[in-house]
Amino acid sequence: MTGAARAAGTTPSADLIVIGGGIHGCATAMYAALRGLSVTLLEKETVARHASGVNAGGVRRLGRHYAEVAISQRSMEIWYGLEDFLAADCGFNVAPQIRVIETEAELEDARRRVRDLNEMGFDHEVILDQKQLREHLPAVSDHVIGGLACLEDGFAQPFHTTFAIARKAKAEGVRIVETCRATGLSQSEGVWSVETAEGTFRAAKVLIAGGAWGNDLSSSLGEPVPLKDCAPMMIVTSRLPHFCDAVVSAIGRPLSFKQMPNGTVVIGGGRLGRADRTTNLSEILFDELHLTAETASDIFPIMREASIVRTWSGVESILPDAIPVMGPSARHEGLFYSFGYSTHGFQLGPGCGEVMAELIATGSTGYSLDAFAVNRFAA
Structure with missing residues (x-):
């Protein structure tokens, strides 16, 4: 440009x-x-x-820091009409954002968060019990007991x-x-x-x-x-039969997970590679990437059938x-x-x-x- x-x-x-x-x-x-x-x-x-x-392209209000919630809500309103406003295809799709809950302690944390948001005047995050969760994620592992969800979030092509x-x-x-x-x-x-x-x-x-x-x-x-360099790492897998329409994360473990329309799965979610902003370069750390793949397989057993096609990372920063x-x-x-x-x-x-x-x-x-x-x- x-x-x-x-x-x-x-x-x-x-x-x-x-x-x-x-x-x-x-x-x-x-x-x-x-x-x-x-x-x-x-x-x-x-x-x-x-x-x-x-980045992974998540268009999410789910799990926001409380200080960000109001602006995130306004941003979501813009997202719903953004493609028309820009007269461009941004790859935006409305899709549930769901954080899976694996323990009773995580469930109580999720309930507390929903109460806090309700007191702030926001009702976009809801608790899904095990049955409701499986209506959205039928392929999820049996050990997952529920979810914290924002059902009208989405994803786009960054x-x-x-x-x-x-x-x-x-x-x-x-x-x-x-x-x-x-x-x-x-x-x-x-x-x-x-x-x-x-x-x-x-x-x-x-x-x-x-x-x-x-x-x-x-x-x-x-x-x-005190800004620190970091390098979020991403995985793209081989194509799998359709099994997931939501963008999935986890309350207790780092994960960002979505299946694309062509059947491939994009996985990321917080495990970091090595970044050097002085050279503009980032490096994949495969031990950490293995943990990301392992988490995805734990939560969705079907992922054990997938192979990794490519990986990437980029230079980011965190406070x-x-x-x-x-x-x-x-x-x-x-x-x-x-x-x-x-x-x-x-x-x-x-x-x-x-x-x-x-x-x-x-x-x-x-x-x-x-x-x-x-x-x-x-x-």
């Missing part, structure tokens, strides 16, 4: 510079342009190159979705400049300057949405966060509390953050993009972002 001309020296001024071409950067740029802002998006490689292009949002952003006037790494930021007289090898870009406001690299820039501005940095800088006027989505940012992309665009354009938003503050780790 190199439709914009390269900067030659200093580019014309913009209202907003977005640094990072993942789903969060692209969505914020798109919604900001729809609000009338002139926007330039800088991506150090290509759009959807890392986490936004290689690469296609992020590119479709980027195309829409460009159609709305966003300048997208790829292979253009931001190397430094400074502010003078209310104007931000972003230094790159392609020249200097200037704008009144800047959003850092750089994923695993976001902390490099925030640290240079005196706002470091200690597993929720992102999202909102305004605590030190600098006109600076905003949206990164560190800790392996679960895909579903949040449209909603967070809308919220951040509102905040950047108007100075406020109807959603509480206190839990996501960049300075929450300062102590």
